[in-house]
Each structure stands twice: as structure tokens, then as C-alpha cells.
Amino acid sequence: MKIVEARGVTKKFMGAKVLDSVTLDIELGEKIAMMGPNGAGKTTLVRAILGFYHLDGGSIRVESYDPTKERVEVLKKIAFIPQLPPPVKLSVSELLTFVERSTGTKKSDVISQADAMELDLKRHKEKPFFKLSGGMKQKLLIAIALARRSRLLVFDEPTANLDPKAREHFYTLLNSLEYEHSSIFITHRLEEVEGLVNRKIYMDLGKVVEDEKV
Amino acid sequence: MKNLSLVAYLDIKESLRARWFYVYAFVFGGLMGLFFISGITDSVVMGFTGLSRLLLVFIQVTIIILPIFILITTVKSISSDRESNVLEYMLSFPISLSEYYWGKLLGRFVTVFFPVIVALFVGVAWGLFKGGQMPWAMIFLYSALIFSICAVFLGIAFLISTMVKSHDIALGLSFTVWIVLLAFIDVALIGLMMQNRVSDEVILTVAMLNPLEAFRIGAIALFDPELTVIGPVAYYLLDSLGHTFLMIYAVVYPILLGVIFALLGYAVFKKRDIL
Numbered sequence: 001m002k003i004v005e006a007r008g009v010t011k012k013f014m015g016a017k018v019l020d021s022v023t024l025d026i027e028l029g030e031k032i033a034m035m036g037p038n039g040a041g042k043t044t045l046v047r048a049i050l051g052f053y054h055l056d057g058g059s060i061r062v063e064s065y066d067p068t069k070e071r072v073e074v075l076k077k078i079a080f081i082p083q084l085p086p087p088v089k090l091s092v093s094e095l096l097t098f099v100e101r102s103t104g105t106k107k108s109d110v111i112s113q114a115d116a117m118e119l120d121l122k123r124h125k126e127k128p129f130f131k132l133s134g135g136m137k138q139k140l141l142i143a144i145a146l147a148r149r150s151r152l153l154v155f156d157e158p159t160a161n162l163d164p165k166a167r168e169h170f171y172t173l174l175n176s177l178e179y180e181h182s183s184i185f186i187t188h189r190l191e192e193v194e195g196l197v198n199r200k201i202y203m204d205l206g207k208v209v210e211d212e213k214v
Numbered sequence: 215m216k217n218l219s220l221v222a223y224l225d226i227k228e229s230l231r232a233r234w235f236y237v238y239a240f241v242f243g244g245l246m247g248l249f250f251i252s253g254i255t256d257s258v259v260m261g262f263t264g265l266s267r268l269l270l271v272f273i274q275v276t277i278i279i280l281p282i283f284i285l286i287t288t289v290k291s292i293s294s295d296r297e298s299n300v301l302e303y304m305l306s307f308p309i310s311l312s313e314y315y316w317g318k319l320l321g322r323f324v325t326v327f328f329p330v331i332v333a334l335f336v337g338v339a340w341g342l343f344k345g346g347q348m349p350w351a352m353i354f355l356y357s358a359l360i361f362s363i364c365a366v367f368l369g370i371a372f373l374i375s376t377m378v379k380s381h382d383i384a385l386g387l388s389f390t391v392w393i394v395l396l397a398f399i400d401v402a403l404i405g406l407m408m409q410n411r412v413s414d415e416v417i418l419t420v421a422m423l424n425p426l427e428a429f430r431i432g433a434i435a436l437f438d439p440e441l442t443v444i445g446p447v448a449y450y451l452l453d454s455l456g457h458t459f460l461m462i463y464a465v466v467y468p469i470l471l472g473v474i475f476a477l478l479g480y481a482v483f484k485k486r487d488i489l
Contacts, residue, residue, distance in 0.1 A: 050306055052488045072308045080306040086299040089228045101220045102307045128231065141303075 001028045003077070003152050003182050004049060008058030011044055011206075018044045020206035021058065028151065031183045033193050036203035042186045043083070045203070046154055050080060062152070076103070079145035083156040083186075085137035087130035092121060092140065095129050105148045113143035117169045134161040146173055153183040159192060171196065217309045221317025222324070229325040234287040238326070241283070242333040245275055250340055265341030265349055272337055273356055273433040276330065277426060280360075281367045281395070284326050285388035288371035292318070293381040302489055311488075315480050319372055327364045331357060358465045359432050366425045366468035369475030376482040395426045418451060425468040432464025 004026040011019040019041045026032065034042050047053055049060055051067030051074055060066070065073040088095060096107045114121045119139040124132060132140065138161040145153060159167045174183070174196055185193045190200070202210035229235045249268055295301045305314060334356060342348060370391060378384040398420060421427045431448050435457060452460055 047302070047489060052302065052305070054485075054487055072310050075306060075308040078306070080303070082299055082303055082306075084299065086303045088300055088303065089231065090224055091227075094224055094227055098220065098224055098304075099307065102217055102309050 002026070003028050003030075003063060005061045006045075006049070006058065007060075009045070009048060009055055009060060010057030011041075011048060011053055012056045017206050019048065022203075022206070022208055023058075024201070024208060024211075026152070026182055026184070028180055028182055030199050031197045032185065032199045032201055033190055033197040034184055034186045034201045034203065035188065035190060036209075040203040041206040042203050043156060044206075046080075046156065046184065046186060050075065050078060050154070077151045078154060079148040079150035079152070080154045081138075081141045081145050081156060081158050083160060085129075085134065085141055085161070089128055089130060091126055091128050092132070093125040095140075095144075096121075096125075099144050099148075103148055105144070109147040110140075110143050113147045113173065114140060116173055117143060117166060119143065135163060135166060138162055139166060142170055142173075146177065149177075149179055149181075151181050153181060154186075155183065156186045157188070158185065167192070215310075215313055215316075217313040218317040218320070221309065221314055222321035225318050225321025226324050229321065232291070234291070235325060235329075238283055238287065239329040241279065242276075242329050243336070245272065246333045246337050246340070249337065265338065265344075265347070266352065268337050268341055269334070269349070269352055269356060270434070272334065273359070276360065276363075277399075277430055277433070278396070280326075280330060280363055281426065282389070282392045284364065284367040285371050285374075285392055286385065287326075288322055288368060289375050289384045289388045290381070292372075292375035293379070293384045296379060296489065297381055305488060311484055312480070315372070315483050319368060319476060323364060323368055326368065327361060330360050330364075334360065355432065355461070355465075359429055362465050362468035362472070363425065363429050365472030366475070367472070369472030369479070373475045373479035373482070376479045376486070395424055398424045399427050399430060414450070418454065421448075421451060422463075422467075425471055428464045428467050431460055435461055435464070 002025050004024070006022055006024040009019050009022040009024075010017060018039075022041070022045060024045075034045075036042050044053070048055060049062060049067060051071040054068055062074040063077055065077075067074045090098065096110055099105050099110065100107050111121050117139045119136055121140070121143075124136070129137065129140070138158070142158060145155075159170060162170060183196070185197065187193055197214065199213050200210070201208055249271060295304075305311075334353070338349070338353060371388065374384050374387050374391070378387060427448070431451065434448070435452070455463070
């Protein structure tokens with residue numbers, strides 16, 4: 001079953017092609033390492049899948065839904081972790097309320113995922129999110145994403161702020177997800193996600209230049 | 215639209231912790247405090263005294279500082295959310311763009327409207343304490359005028375925020391809008407009239423299109439039905455259009471304009487790339 005179907009996706013910024021006729025399918029169960037140099041178009045492709053950009057050419061479907069026209073349906077199926085935790089000014093408790101009300105994910109599920117990463121959310125629930133340490137923020141974002149049980153998990157350099165022990169917890173949690181899902185890991189260090197992926201995509205200059213199953 | 219109230223509620227909670235909100239509330243609260251200390255309620259200027267005098271001064275100062283506060287703080291927080299990727303993260307959840315946009319606008323409206331209204335009511339309470347009469351008509355009109363001025367400048371701020379992605383350009387544009395509207399209250403209009411190069415109809419149209427001028431006319435027409443204290447353009451408008459029409463116009467026009475700007479902002483938000 002196809003989760004993502006991208007056909008000839010082209011996106012330009014100020015006239016320059018950042019995505020150049022990208023065609024890509026992601027099947028349910030595929031775990032993808034997406035690599036490439038800076039400016040290769042990895043983040044732009046992920047943002048296009050999330051519906052942040054109107055395309056200059058081609059189309060994207062997420063389980064047959066259009067990300068810009070049917071963003072709510074698309075985003076119900078995707079959990080996203082950004083490269084750097086954004087300075088969200090909501091308190092931890094308010095952020096969990098936002099997650100619960102917008103996605104239906106129970107706060108208790110996020111808290112137990114956070115516990116598994118040795119992050120005690122109850123102690124920090126009144127703290128503004130942006131005042132948590134870099135590692136704590138990243139752990140919380142990971143806990144939220146995993147608790148959502150989405151069909152597609154998108155991680156943009158997910159372990160950038162984590163210490164080696166937290167990375168281990170993260171990999172263990174990912175491996176222990178029991179439901180069927182797909183993942184995209186945007187990364188510069190393949191060795192970090194090598195054991196987690198079954199497909200490698202290499203992008204450069206807005207194109208997919210290498211795509212192999214492992 | 216189940217998430218609209220959620221976005222509005224969280225925006226209010228976020229604003230209540232933000233530094234800009236404390237400065238904003240302090241400025242309007244401080245103004246009232248300053249008026250009490252300086253004894254404005256006891257002074258008589260151009261025939262106005264007591265509570266009327268206090269509220270008149272308050273509303274005159276509000277004309278100048280409320281718009282720039284609304285424009286700068288709103289534009290700043292939205293554009294910095296975009297630049298710091300807060301928008302990217304929050305909009306990666308299944309929330310429709312309309313829920314997010316209108317929820318943010320509603321939340322922001324509450325946070326900019328209430329400090330000013332609270333300051334107004336504190337002023338009224340002080341005036342009553344000093345032995346004044348309850349000025350019902352004035353309270354009602356001023357509440358409506360503050361509501362309408364908040365609506366129009368929030369509409370403008372949201373339109374600017376969706377059109378311009380750069381933080382600096384958005385701030386510069388906000389400042390320019392404020393200066394131009396302020397200039398066309400009197401300075402530029404009187405200049406145009408004196409030069410006699412532009413017809414009276416054009417000058418009146420420019421004055422009528424300016425929401426700040428509408429606000430000012432509405433605020434002063436209650437005290438001075440002849441509008442002799444605020445200059446020739448307002449006097450001319452009163453003479454041509456009548457007192458009742460002007461009062462209704464002063465309240466309704468900025469609200470309508472605010473709704474139009476907000477709708478335009480939403481159209482741009484939906485049509486363009488979010489990031």
C-alpha cells in the first residue's frame with residue numbers, strides 16, 4: 001500500500017529549482033534514510049509532503065489526499081519532528097493539550113513515551129517549552145510523534161540534540177513500535193540510522209540521484 | 215472548526231506570558247495612573263471637565279499609541295513564529311489553515327482589546343469616586359470605538375504578516391502604515407486644503423477612508439457636536455453628512471475595513487507557501 005505518491009514534483013524559489021521533477025513512492029512499512037548535501041532538497045520535499053508548499057509542477061498524494069487541499073486528512077497520518085526544536089512559547093502542559101485536542105492523542109500516552117526516554121514531564125509541565133534544555137525538547141518532540149501512532153513518521157535529523165544514551169532510548173523506542181508504519185529519516189550520518197532503515201534515498205540538486213533497498 | 219477555540223485559547227495564554235503584553239498593559243494602565251496623578255479630572259480645558267475630560271484625553275492618546283502597538287506586536291510575533299520554525303511545527307498537526315488563522319486572530323483580539331477596556335473602566339471608576347456622573351453614552355461609544363480600532367488594525371497586521379515573510383520588512387511596513395494614517399488625520403489634509411490644488415471632495419474622501427480620522431471624529435463628536443475643536447475637515451464632514459451618520463460610520467466603517475483586511479490576509483495565507 002502506497003503511503004506517499006510523488007509524481008514529477010517541481011518547486012522553485014525565486015526562479016531556482018529546489019525540487020526538480022522528483023518522482024517517488026513510499027510504501028507502508030518502508031523505513032527510509034534520506035541523505036544528500038545541504039540544499040539538495042530533502043527538507044523541501046518533506047515540507048511539500050506536509051503541505052507547506054504549493055508546487056510549481058507535478059503532484060503529491062498522501063494516501064490519495066492532496067497535502068495542500070486536504071491538509072487535515074494528510075496531517076492526521078503524519079508525525080513530524082523538526083531538525084531543531086522550535087522555541088514554542090506554550091508550557092509543556094499547554095503543548096500536550098494542543099496535541100491531545102488536535103490529534104486525539106492522549107496526554108498519558110505522550111507521558112509514557114517520555115518516561116521511556118527518561119524525561120519526567122510531570123516535573124516540567126508548567127515550564128514553557130522553549131525553556132527546556134535542547135535534549136529535553138527533542139525528547140518531548142519525539143515522545144509526541146511516537147505517541148501519535150501515525151502511519152508516516154518524518155524525522156529531520158532527530159538525534160541532533162541527544163546524548164548517546166538518549167539516542168539509544170530513541171532507537172529502542174522506534175524498534176519497539178508495533179503498528180505498521182513508514183518512516184523518513186533526513187540525515188547526514190547514515191551510520192546513525194543504518195539499523196533502522198530498509199531503503200536509502202540520496203538527493204542532490206533537487207533530484208533523487210540514488211534510490212536503493214537495503 | 216473545533217480547533218479554532220483551542221488556537222485562540224493557547225494564543226491568549228501565550229500572550230499573557232509575553233513581554234509585549236506586560237508593556238502594553240503597563241502603558242495603558244500607566245496612562246490612567248498618570249492622568250489620576252496629574253489631576254486631569256479636576257482641570258477644565260475647552261469646556262471639558264471631570265470624567266469627560268479624563269476619558270477624552272485617554273481616547274486622544276489611544277488614537278496615537280493603540281494602532282502602533284497592535285501593528286508592531288502582532289506582526290512581530292507572527293513573523294518571528296515563521297522565522298523560528300514555530301509555525302512549521304504547529305502547522306504539522308492536523309489543524310486547518312482557517313482554524314489556525316482565525317483562532318490566532320481571535321486570541322490576539324482578546325489580548326489587545328481587554329487591557330484598553332479595563333483601563334477605560336478604571337478611569338470611569340476613578341471619575342465616579344471623585345464625584346462624577348456615570349457617563350453611559352460615553353462608555354458605550356468609547357467601548358465600541360476601541361473595539362472597532364482594534365478590529366481594523368488587527369486586520370491590517372494580519373494582512374501584512376501573511377504578505378511579507380521578512381520580519382524587518384513587516385515591521386517597516388507596519389510603521390509606514392501607522393505614520394501615513396496618522397499624517398492624514400490632520401497634517402497632510404490641512405496642507406492639501408491650504409494648497410487648493412486638490413478638490414474638497416478628494417480631501418473629504420481621503421479623510422473618510424482613514425479609520426483613524428473616523429475614530430477621532432466619533433470620539434470627539436460626543437462632546438463637541440459642532441466638531442470645532444478638531445479641525446476644518448471634521449467640521450466639514452459633519453456639516454455634509456450629519457451627526458448620526460458620522461457616529462455610526464465611526465464605529466462600523468473600521469470594523470468592516472478590519473474584516474476586509476483580515477479576509478484578504480486569509481486569502482493570501484491560503485494561496486501562498488506557508489513557510
